[in-house]
Amino acid sequence: MAFKGTIVIDTEGCKGCGVCVTGCPQKCIALGKKANKKGYNHLEIIADTCIGCANCAILCPDGVIEVYRAKV
Amino acid sequence: MTREEIIKPENLVYSKTKVLTDTVMHYCPGCGHGTTHRLVAEVIDEMGIQSETLGVAPVGCAVLAYNYFDVDIAEAAHGRAPALATAMKRLRPEKFVFTYQGDGDLAAIGTGETIHACNRGENITIIFVNNGIYGMTGGQMAPTTLEGMVTATSPYGREQQFNGHPLKITELVAQLPGTYYVTRQAVYTPALVRRAKKAIRQAFEYQKLNKGVTFVEIVSNCNSGWKMSPVKANEWLEENMLPFYPLGDLKVPEKE
Numbered sequence: 001m002a003f004k005g006t007i008v009i010d011t012e013g014c015k016g017c018g019v020c021v022t023g024c025p026q027k028c029i030a031l032g033k034k035a036n037k038k039g040y041n042h043l044e045i046i047a048d049t050c051i052g053c054a055n056c057a058i059l060c061p062d063g064v065i066e067v068y069r070a071k072v
Numbered sequence: 073m074t075r076e077e078i079i080k081p082e083n084l085v086y087s088k089t090k091v092l093t094d095t096v097m098h099y100c101p102g103c104g105h106g107t108t109h110r111l112v113a114e115v116i117d118e119m120g121i122q123s124e125t126l127g128v129a130p131v132g133c134a135v136l137a138y139n140y141f142d143v144d145i146a147e148a149a150h151g152r153a154p155a156l157a158t159a160m161k162r163l164r165p166e167k168f169v170f171t172y173q174g175d176g177d178l179a180a181i182g183t184g185e186t187i188h189a190c191n192r193g194e195n196i197t198i199i200f201v202n203n204g205i206y207g208m209t210g211g212q213m214a215p216t217t218l219e220g221m222v223t224a225t226s227p228y229g230r231e232q233q234f235n236g237h238p239l240k241i242t243e244l245v246a247q248l249p250g251t252y253y254v255t256r257q258a259v260y261t262p263a264l265v266r267r268a269k270k271a272i273r274q275a276f277e278y279q280k281l282n283k284g285v286t287f288v289e290i291v292s293n294c295n296s297g298w299k300m301s302p303v304k305a306n307e308w309l310e311e312n313m314l315p316f317y318p319l320g321d322l323k324v325p326e327k328e
Contacts, residue, residue: 017102017302054086055262061106063088070083
């Protein structure tokens with residue numbers, strides 16, 4: 001059984017600390033070049049390999065990541 | 073399967089708990105306070121004790137904790153959170169009472185309150201975030217600052233002869249008969265976050281038994297105070313803080 005996941009990022013709440021990126025086993029997230037209103041380079045999805053493990057979300061100090069996971 | 077097909081309410085596995093308000097936290101990017109707040113809120117949410125929980129906010133970085141937790145929180149004078157929590161618990165013994173304190177608050181100005189509340193064996197939970205520095209006021213040396221660590225008030229590094237030894241307050245309170253559960257955790261990797269959450273849950277569960285203080289230390293980073301990027305600060309924490317403040321349980325109740 002395999003899982004496919006995705007995340008929804010509250011880009012305005014993201015402070016661009018990058019701690020979530022260190023926890024991602026699939027390397028599918030990274031800090032982007034676009035800045036939000038506060039001037040932080042917020043998190044972006046860079047690859048379609050998410051498995052919905054929620055590691056990024058449980059590391060996020062500001063709780064800006066929502067995780068969804070479905071069976072495929 | 074497209075992204076739109078996955079994003080459905082039945083597939084939701086993680087979202088911010090409702091015990092935290094929507095207010096954006098004022099903490100610096102990557103600060104362990106945010107994660108610790110979330111863990112405490114998640115535990116309160118999972119135990120279903122939101123309406124029975126009373127918190128005490130400290131002075132320090134977490135001074136605005138009452139804006140973030142959707143529970144009743146009182147603000148204590150600097151270091152006096154365990155004293156205020158004592159009063160709350162004695163007046164309303166059926167409530168869950170926790171204090172949320174930093175190292176400047178708990179281990180410096182509030183040492184007396186901390187030690188005596190722990191020694192009296194009050195039935196409260198203390199969440200202690202230790203980042204080895206006074207973060208809020210600009211990174212001055214705290215009692216928990218490591219030897220050789222550079223801060224605003226120890227620019228050449230903390231010297232033992234001049235500044236004394238770093239204080240292991242958690243080891244200290246573990247010696248006291250009034251504490252029931254004392255543990256030290258960290259929140260910079262997913263596995264550690266899960267373990268820290270279990271410890272906080274355990275602390276709140278033990279509070280039901282009325283056996284004494286439950287004390288959870290979270291070794292955290294202070295990237296602004298340490299003048300590092302958040303990810304670098306976490307690496308520094310692992311290399312330098314953890315050898316001196318080793319993770320694990322310091323006092324666990326004996327099995328009956």
